[in-house]
Amino acid sequence: MSLALVIGGGPAGLMAAERLAETGARVIVAEAKPSVARKLLMAGKSGLNLTKEEPFDRFLAAYAEAAPPLRPMLEAFGPQAVRDWVEGLGQDVFAGSTGRVFPKAMKASPLVRAWLARLAGLGVEIKPRWRWIGGAYRFDTPQGIQEVTPDVVVLACGGASWARLGSDGAWTALLEDVPLAPFQPANVGFRVAWSAHMRAHFGAPVKGVALIAGSVRSRGEVVISAEGLEGGGIYAVARALREGAPLHLDLMPDVTQAEIARKLARGHGKASVSNHLRKALGLDPVKRALLMEGAPRPLPEHLAPLVKALPLRLEGPRPMDEAISVAGGVRFAALDSGLMLRARPGVFVAGEMIDWEAPTGGYLLNACFATGRWAGEHAARFLRESG
Structure with missing residues (x-):
């Protein structure tokens, strides 16, 4: 059985892991923090805005210059697909007067529990406290240095805000051969x-x-x-x-x-x-x-x-670590249409690691889901075509 390694246990990484496991791969999710989905759970304390119901062209326009490369991913896993997926996990949703979609529970924890149960049923192994330190996928773990030799990799390490929840941007030092746009605060005071x-x-x-x-x-x-x-x-x-x-x-x-x-x-x-x-x-x-x-x-x-x-009169943005999200990261020019790094065949990227930004209101989480699923789908295709 082919081994797929997903680095990062946020919404993009977990979505990639789900899609890979559905195709029959053995999946390991390496998460640097003691548990997964920490930023998602924090966002859920204020309602968990999953997506936004509005005409697709208006929805897509929220992503500005990133809209063209993101379009096929958001067409494949857009607002209705997000609703269907959440409801498939047994969580009812509703749309508010502005079109913002929330779980009826108005928090993330029931959704995360149901999602982790599904992943466990698919055989996904989650490795908490596994911090990627480079090399051929070497990790600093509670059991000492561990090394994994995967057949395919999905990187979903997050951006560079809310470091205490896992998105610290440290991965940039491990991708020196990849064109990166500098991080900047987005959705910030x-x-x-x-x-x-x-x-x-x-x-x-x-x-x-x-x-x-x-x-x-x-x-x-x-x-x-x-x-x-x-x-x-x-x-x-x-x-x-x-x-x-x-x-x-x-x-x-x-x-x-x-x-x-x-x-x-x-x-x-x-x-x-x-x-x-x-x-x-x-x-x-x-x-x-x-x-x-x-x-x-x-x-x-x-x-x-x-x-x-x-x-x-403003005196500049609050510190980047206080931003809800960031701009910057892996440039789309460094990725092929399946989100695979051109410089590293078999390595895919998803979520906030990629250089895109959007306002709050459901756009952020939808794009994380969509890029994660897209990367997982194309990583699975890579396994089939190379195996």
Whole structure:
């Protein structure tokens, strides 16, 4: 029986292992951490967004320049396939009003347990605390140095964020012959040097706003933290911000500037500016605080343009290890259409190791599943054709 080695026990690696085992290969999954799927389980604490239901062209567009190479993989294992696969593991799913798909359990642990049971039934061997250290697939393990001689390999070692969960990027030192794009934080918060008056709002959500970064506009919630801005709204424009676009907030995205100006023109008598904004526009305390933070001093006479496009000065992204995901990794040019490394026949790559990025909202996990399954399928084909 052919031996397939999968390095990395995240969603991409486990999906590759499942597909290889289904084709009859003996599969070993080497995982550096004490257990598999640690990042998936962490993501599941906030609901586990599995995929996104929307027209396929719109879904694909979320992957930007990586869309063409990813297209066949996402066509083969797209949103409906993800739903079917999850339900096949006995986990019911539902789509929210925005099309985001979640397990009804709203956590990852039941899904992971069912998945591991399926893999065990297929004969997949999981080796925890096996850290790849190079050579001909040598591993540092609790039993000492172990060496594996596989017939095919799938690398699914993750990106370079959340190192404590396994994605530390250390594998880059073991692929010196492979073209790599530098890692950069994606889906990450941004630092803001807040004034003292903002301290009262640390931890507060900002709802019903639009974020504008260059040509990118996002409707989404953000959270004010002591360090800056966090949350899905800022993640959606993180790439544009990372590339140098300034950030503006539209505090009333459903109201025109002209209407805002009309309401503000009624005058506020002896009321403070903050109270006038509350009474005339209905701005909550957090939005009023942001407006005072971003407005120039002295306050301009006309505030309507600032309500619609409030500038916030950012001081760069949070550290890469705090990012939900990263850009960078193995360039698509280094891979063939089956995700095999051109420089290393019989070695395939999947998941966040590859140079692609996408916003949160189901796109990240779907592409990890899809690339893992694609790599597993083509690794199995390699075994058949070489055996």
